[in-house]
Every structure is written in structure tokens, then in C-alpha cells.
Amino acid sequence: MPLYAGVELGGTKCVCTLARGHQEILEQITVPTTAPDETLAAIERVLLEWQDNEPVDALGIGSFGPIDLDRDSSTYGRITTTPKPGWAGTDVAMRLRRALSVPIGFDTDVNGAALAEAKWGAGQGLRDLAYVTVGTGVGVGLVGDGKPVHGLGHPEAGHIRIARMPGDNWPGSCPFHGDCVEGLASGPAIKARLGVEHLHDFSSDHPVLETVAWALAQLCHALVCTAAPSTILIGGGVVTGQPHLIDRTGQLLVESLASYISLPAGRPYVQAPGLGVQAGPLGSIALAMEAAA
């Protein structure tokens, strides 16, 4: 049985996973995300200790983005325009590959999670799906024809600009686009709109949640009409705290599509991820498996 190492590089923490597959996670170690060099050195120590113990066959890295995925680019493997202090331009993939000298899979955390959900989670058996995480930002991973979707770069669907909810003209919080989906539905957006410090400061029937569900439904509408995923999974801190947001998003999506496009009958089209908090870590293992194949 091949041995895989995975790194889910997140904005606040990095989860290193050693596994033989999704059902055999051998070890999981979390490293806080601080300055780039400190963080990557800590990850390297974890990986090299595993490697010393038993040779790893491949490494998968699912990173926060945006990242450079163009193998012909001189900046392949780096984080690009992130507003996260100190991280813009940081080399992640080549550095970790040099450390381990094994094949690596490198993609966004959300593309990795989408792949894991298609292999083992709520999208098992589907060739295409979208994985949306609503937390500090709004990230979207896409699997198409069984593989993570790439092109010009990777999906960044949290940054599409949408039709606004009638009567709502709050300008949004995205420093790039104002009222894009992330600027309306992310945790920081909700906090900025309400002027609160914590999201548990408001109840599940607070009217702000309707604006969040609206923005997510418009995101889903755009996904249905472009990548046409067979299902859309929505997770992340904002949704986990307010689970009815998923149902409401699904309702508003059906209203918005206005019978022009029919969603599959007999199962919810917009649903929670099947792998829960392991979607991201198992995403890095799925990327390692692809690299080894």
C-alpha cells in the first residue's frame, strides 16, 4: 500500500496528514500559519520526520490562493496576490518538493477538497462537482470530468460579481471587488455589515442571513450556468454555524433559475460536504494520489 503525505495550507493553520488512503489516516499534525518561512520550516520538520520513518510515495499540497499552477511559469508553485501579510510571492510547492524529493500534487485547498469529495464524500461517483467554503473568504473548488478544473489559473468563483438582492445596497467588504460573493457572504463581510466581533452574536433568524443565502444562491446560479457541476457542496465556518443556510441557498437557487434549468430530482442539489472537517486534509491526500498515479 503506497504511503501519502498531505499538507492543507490554510490561512490560520496547516494540517499535515500521513495516510494510506481516506480510510487509513495514520497521523495528523497541525502547525499554526505564522510568517511564511517559519510556517514552511515547521511543515518540513513534520514531513521529514515521517519520511525518515518510512519513505513517502508522494506529497499533496492544497493551499490557500491564489496560486500559480502554470508549470511553464517561473513562479510555478507560489502564492500570488494574496492580501495575507508576507505571503504574496511565497514559494510553497518547489520548496516542499526539494525537501522531500517525491512527486508532488499542488492545487488550491478547495480544488483538493472538491477532488476528495468526488472520490470519497458527498459527490462519490460523480465526475463533476463544486465545493464551496464560506469562512474567512469564499473559496470554490471545481472537479470536471474527474479532475480539478484548471485553465488560465484555478477557479476563484468567490470573486464573481452578482445581481444584488432587491433593496440591499450595502457596498460589500472585498478590497478588490466590493460586493462580490466574498464581499457579501464571508465571515468578515457579515461582521463588517453588522459591526459585530463574533458571528455567534446573532441568532439563526437574523435578517443578514437572507443576504448571505442570496449571495450564495447567485454564486450557485453562476456555477450551474458555467461549470455545470452535478452537485454543489457548501461548508466552512459561516455555514457550519448556521446549517439552515444551505437549504435556504438551495431554495433561492431554484427561484433564481426560474425553471430555465432543472436541477436533478430526488436529492438535494446544494448540500453539506460529506467529509466534514476532513475534506481539506483528505484533499491533500487525494492530490498526492493523483501525483503518484
Place this chain on the structure above:
Amino acid sequence: MPLYAGVELGGTKCVCTLARGHQEILEQITVPTTAPDETLAAIERVLLEWQDNEPVDALGIGSFGPIDLDRDSSTYGRITTTPKPGWAGTDVAMRLRRALSVPIGFDTDVNGAALAEAKWGAGQGLRDLAYVTVGTGVGVGLVGDGKPVHGLGHPEAGHIRIARMPGDNWPGSCPFHGDCVEGLASGPAIKARLGVEHLHDFSSDHPVLETVAWALAQLCHALVCTAAPSTILIGGGVVTGQPHLIDRTGQLLVESLASYISLPAGRPYVQAPGLGVQAGPLGSIALAMEAAA
């Protein structure tokens, strides 16, 4: 050299093409699109005459949509929810396959055109691109990883709902979604907004064109952030009559992305199709070639 037949089934006319490849078109016959049975019978006569003369290896059909592409569906090969009188529910693919008894490729006209542009046109050598046609409607075809994009169905990106141009609140003309891209940028939308009968009734600096470029730029923004095509090609009657619309759309796209995502340097990202009016007919030939492969 294999022999391919193709049918581009359009809203006003159908182009039947006999070819050995994109550089060897042997014959092209146009049939008007009238009632479904009359139209398909006329297409069958053309195809059977070709088949009698020399056996055809495969047939490709690029059809106006929406169409059912699910091979497990009892309505596979049919046109589904079109508002075009008489055509909803019409069986196209299975009928033509029964007539010819050869392998068939069946997809939207725009997915076919996108494939042809990726093989032989402005996207030659690219694994992914978007083909947008702006005419009676706004159709979008997508190629990803070298193949037409499918999932829940096929792309219908003309029907996404977008951020409106500041100060513009015309309700749009789409019977399903009002101010979706098609409801703002299609030929009928422009005519409805201006109350004119013909699009040549206004000059190239008419302010309505800015609203069209805005809607197309928002469509491009959503495509960049979802399918992430390496280039976006825009053709169709509305754009052909107002060629500067493409440049203006590209400018507004760059402004809308606001440096969060960088477009490739050194070449226009939004450009005209390379195959011109043959993109659709050659799309049907490209679909036939895929079916034969």
C-alpha cells in the same frame, strides 16, 4: 481519410457540412429552420444523399439548446425547454442516428464551435477556452482539458445574473431571468431597450453599446472565476456589426477583475473567433471526429 457529416442546427437555419477535416469541406447545404418535422426531414434527405454517394464514418450535431446530454436519460438527444415554438421536446440526435446508422456526436452548437476553435481556430493549442456568441441569444460553449464541458447539463452562461452597470436599471428582456446577460446584451434585448426594429439603426458610438459591453464583461468576469478559460472568443451578429465591442469588453473585464486575477500578457484575452462564420459548421465536424475516435 475518414468522411464526416455535420449538422449545425440553428434557430433560423441549419448548416449541413460534408468534410474530411477542417481544411477539406466537400459540400455545405443550408436548410431553413421551420417546424421540427419538416426541418429534420430536409436534413435527413441531405445526409442520406451524401451517405448513398459515399459512406459517412460519423455524424456530428451541434444544436441550439437547451438539450438533454445525459445518455442515461429517456429524453437523451432532445431539445428541452426552448421557447422556440414547436421545438420543446423534439428528438434530434436519436432520429438522425437512426437515419444514418453511424456513430454520432451531439452537443450544443456553441460547445461544438468552442471545440473547433480549440482544434483549428483562435484557440489552437489551448486546452481550454470559452466561445461566446451574441445574437438572437447569448450562447456560451466551453472546452476544458481539451473536451466540451458537461456536467449537470451543458453551459448556459448567457443566463447568469450579473452586477448591473451603475445607473442602469432597465429590467432586461429575458422571459426567464429579466436582466441576465442574454436579457441585456442579445440582439432582441438591444432592440427592445431602444424600441427599434433593426440593429443597424444606431451608430457605433451609441450609449447602449456601453451597456452591452458591460454585460459581456461581467459574463467574462464570471467565466474567468469559474471555468477559467485561457481565452474568451466572442462572435455572433451583434458583435460582428460592432467590432469595437470586443475591445471595450476586454477593457471593462480588466477593470472589473481589479488586479485580483491577471490576464495573460502579450495577447488579447477577449478576441474574435478565428474560424469566423465557419466556427459553427466546423463545430459539427469536430463533434463527428470526436464520435469516431
